[in-house]
Amino acid sequence: MIKIQRKIQQTVSKKIVCKEWRSSIILEGMVEDWSDVVKAGKIAANKGYKGVVNKIEVKNLHIPEINKPIIADNSLDKTQTDVLTIGGGVIGCAIARELAKWDVSILLVDKEDDLAMHTSSRNDGIIHPGLAANPKTKKAYYNVKGNAMYTKVSEELGVVFRRSGSYVLFEKRWMKLVAPLIMKRANQNGIKGATVIGMKRLQEEEPYLNTSIKGAIFFPSTATVSPYKMTIAYAENAIANGIVLSLNTIVTEMKKERGKIISVKTNRGTIYPKVVINASGVYADKIANMADDQFFTIHPRKGEIALMDKKKGYLLNSIVGKFNLGHSKCITKGGGLVKTIEGNILTGPNAYEQPYREDFTTNRDSFELMVNKLIDTVPKLSPGDIITYMAGIRAATYEEDFIVEKSEYVSNLVHAAGIQSPGLASAPAIAEEIERLALESLSETKDIKRKEKWNARRKKDKQLSIMSLPERKRIININSDYGEIVCRCEEVSKGEIIDAINSPIAVKTVDAVKRRTRAGMGRCQGGFCMPLVIKIIEENTDLEMTEITKKGKDSAVLKEETKT
């Protein structure tokens, strides 16, 4: 500890002090800049302590409070539940779905108005092969395992999924020399089918790539999926199997007795769970702290991504990333170009640290730098093809590995924390492990049996634009709403929008409809269809026109009726 403190004081700031707490290390002090906080945290990480609890503050830096729901009621008050899962991202929803096999009561809460509102709707949708992480890390283990599980789980949940494969590209001849190293890593991590390929084969597979590229390694297991559709599908299947979902629900306090969580306070009443699962993304350390079990720290790392017009989708068939040696000795792809499951080309992401956990703003300078760096891989793409962009925040710990374990100090708390990339790819495998841990914890209090009627399958959403003509005809014949095209760019019908509104997780916002149907995700970005979508929401819910929001809370689309 003394050594760590000395190093931090020498390289970052003399005002930082280290303390031991349980098996972790706490950093305290005051610095001038956020980058110093991160630097100190990184120095302390992986030096023999379980985790870094970074409490260093920045002078004059105001970090806003967590965004809270407006609602305050008693709808959940005195709820007894076997399992309380906190966080409705892909991890929380996958856990809920797996646990729903068992005859236990499950409550899933999320503070937002819909599921997948943070990182799970703000990423590139890649199911990574498992190359980026060091062997022996949890990341590598869950990634490779989760990747393999996707074929089955996406089929069961009726989510479109495609193993397009990915290429690590060699721009320079010398890079080919590193190929054996990458192959060795792939082998160590248990990735199957990786092959070194030459220019000719690469050009056959991806004819529009820059001809200066000298070769690549192909990873056949890499796949793409819509991350938010996957999350929603997990949750819908869980609900069909009896779990309870409560959105707009924020956990504010926990009460413990004899090393056990007794009650959890929310804005909608106090919940009495037997087991608590922490799947709360960028706030996982804050939730852990409520149970006095914060042995790690989330330092938010932003990533920006850009989406290109579908009409340029033909320029890429799979996923390509440039080879680079990366920062921390690990082999990282450092962003790339992705043919998304919907047919757009996605560019990104980049990565930079910021103190804010919910600041999803994009920044012109970093964004343009990223686009310019990546886009020359496909010379026919230009920044003018970009139709939209966004940012997501990785819930990174200083150890830069997943935390998938039972708490050492709170007997009924299970953590699924620090789940950054490749979290989406790892979700099925993480969920399986958390399922096991939660059951282990629950079995101390009761006998657990499998549900008699558990249904693994979820009915596929109707997506008319990709149906065969006879099928589409048949569906429109049954319900004429499917023949009324609302979103012209993505060819989404009124029927599909009504389906989303009436889906197991009833939605009423423009963005929630958008994530489920793609209405508004095309090149006009909702310029034509937004009024029609609002009208359909008004007709199919109890909302007035001025009550319909883009994404809940104070985001009403319309302000007031005009004078006449």
Add this chain to the structure above:
Amino acid sequence: MYDVVILGAGPAGLAAGIEAHKKGANTLIIERENRLGGILKQCIHDGFGLIRFKERLTGPEYANRYIKMAKKEGLETLTSTFVSHIKKGKGVFYLEAVNSECGITSIEAKTVILANGCRERTAKQVHIHGSRPSGIYTAGLAQYFVNVFGYLPCKKCVILGSGDIGLIMARRLTLEGAEVKGVYEVKSTVSGLTRNVAQCLDDYNIPLHLSHTITKVIGDERVEAVEICEVDQNMNPIKGTEKKVECDGVILSVGLIPENEVAESLDVCLDPATKGPLVDQNFMSLIEGVYSCGNALHVNDLVDYVSESGEYTGNSAAEYSKRSIKKERKLVRVKKSNDILYVVPQYIDINSTSKKIVLYFRVKEKREKVVICFKLNRETIFTKKYKYLNPLEMERIEIELELYDLTENDKFEFAIE
């Protein structure tokens, strides 16, 4: 099989349909919205039809004149119908149209006229960063909310871009009780018509800020403010000039893009300057039997010219569809000088019997006291003097080629002297 199928029932499509029908062609108009009239339905301000009807009509009034004519002629139309696929066969086009009544209908046509109009450039296409709250709308969308729905999308807004719809919306929102804090234009000149600056901004004391842009949107749920920046000559924001303007809405009027995705699916070549198809004097694209008119061909300032191009196109398509033996086209490119932004048509078919050629053009930069001339093999055959030429105003000229025996080796040039 139809002789002529038209996609879009805005002013271009309606005019084309009526004309084709009058010429005896078996004609069908397909419209994706539930009413005829296109964007005119929401343009309740006046000033439409000064050239065609010598009257100041509102958008809906102008549209209704054509809708009435179409009804009188018994023109066949399909509304709420979306063309999902189009394929070219030998002398015939196969369309798949989706609607709620018939499900999916297969339609065959000898010729297709693309009159799809245009869409608006979005916030992301002009590099606005920051957050993504509610309250950011294109001017056309805001216009729809106010004029069709009867709802105000914001109470206190800024407008980015000084295009005509933006200026008109500045006035409209003000009249409906919203406060327009200012119009910001990245260029050093206004994009809209001079009369609109006077009537929509000056009359209501709405400030106009040239060489300014929005660099950042602030606010998580609703727009709370925008960051405004001055820009340099290359339209890049100047660091240090950032200013925060509080508002609850951002209205964008930053340009229109012709909608040519259907054209592209038919491999129609587009002109990078107009973003519409390359056409000959009959408005036929480089793909035999595919026509383009109105704002899908190039962005017009006045609806009167949109209707005119529709009429010509309807006429040409009807005539072409009736011809049993198709004369091969011989297309000669109209060369333009560098100071001309674009000229439509870009080609002249020397085999065509239509020798009276209507040219629409825009210059790249403002010019005063100039003569434009049209040359055939370096010999000037047409000139016109202009007191001034402005890129914001599309110009129209007519050239008579009847007297000349044209061959493939002829050279057409269009230039400013």
